[in-house]
Amino acid sequence: MSKKTVLTLVGSLRAGSTNQQLAEAIQLNAPDQVNVVIHESLGNIPFYNEDIDVEGQVPAAAAALRAAANDADTLLLVTPEHNGTVPASLKNAIDWLSRPFGAGALAGKPTAVVGTAFGQFGGVWAQDEARKAVGIAGAQVLENVKMAVPGSMVRFAEVHPKDDAEVVEQIKGVFDALAEARTPEAA
Structure with missing residues (x-):
C-alpha cells in the first residue's frame, strides 16, 4: 500500500503561529500510511490576477503550489481567524488552486x-x-x-500542540475521518 499525501496549507504567515504549530503536530501524529507535507510558501504567492495567470508565465510560487496540490491525495487547510474570516494568504491560495475554472488543482x-x-x-x-x-x-x-481549538494564545503559550493530549486525540480523530472519506476514485 502506497502512502497517501496530505498537502497542508497554513493560513497564518506569522513566525510562531499556533496554526503552524498545529500543522506540525498533525504532521508528527500522522499514521504510517500518511505523508503530511506542509507547504511553506503561501506568503510568496502574489495575489491572484488573471493577467499574470498565463500559461508559461505563472509566478513560480503559484506554479509550485499548483503542482503540490495536483500531486496530493488530500488537502488540509489549517486556518486562524482574521476578523471573523479566513486570512488573505489562504484565500489567495484557494484562488490560485481554483484556476483554470473547472480544471484547477482543487477540482x-x-x-x-x-x-x-x-x-x-x-x-x-x-x-x-x-x-x-x-x-x-x-x-x-x-x-x-x-477540529477547532479555542484559546490558542493562552492554551499554547507554554505548550506546543504536539504536547497537548486533548489536541493529539483530536488529531487522531481528524485522521480517522480522513481515512473514512471517499475520494472520487473510490466512489
Whole structure:
C-alpha cells in the first residue's frame, strides 16, 4: 500500500503561529500510511490576477503550489481567524488552486479544514468560510473532518500542540475521518 499525501496549507504567515504549530503536530501524529507535507510558501504567492495567470508565465510560487496540490491525495487547510474570516494568504491560495475554472488543482480534490484561534470557538467562522470557498472552487469538501481549538494564545503559550493530549486525540480523530472519506476514485 502506497502512502497517501496530505498537502497542508497554513493560513497564518506569522513566525510562531499556533496554526503552524498545529500543522506540525498533525504532521508528527500522522499514521504510517500518511505523508503530511506542509507547504511553506503561501506568503510568496502574489495575489491572484488573471493577467499574470498565463500559461508559461505563472509566478513560480503559484506554479509550485499548483503542482503540490495536483500531486496530493488530500488537502488540509489549517486556518486562524482574521476578523471573523479566513486570512488573505489562504484565500489567495484557494484562488490560485481554483484556476483554470473547472480544471484547477482543487477540482474534485478531497479537502478538509481545521484550525485554532484565540476566541472561544476556535475559529469556526474562518473554517466555515474556507469550506465555502474551496467548495465553490470545486473541491470535495470533507464536512465530517472538523477540529477547532479555542484559546490558542493562552492554551499554547507554554505548550506546543504536539504536547497537548486533548489536541493529539483530536488529531487522531481528524485522521480517522480522513481515512473514512471517499475520494472520487473510490466512489
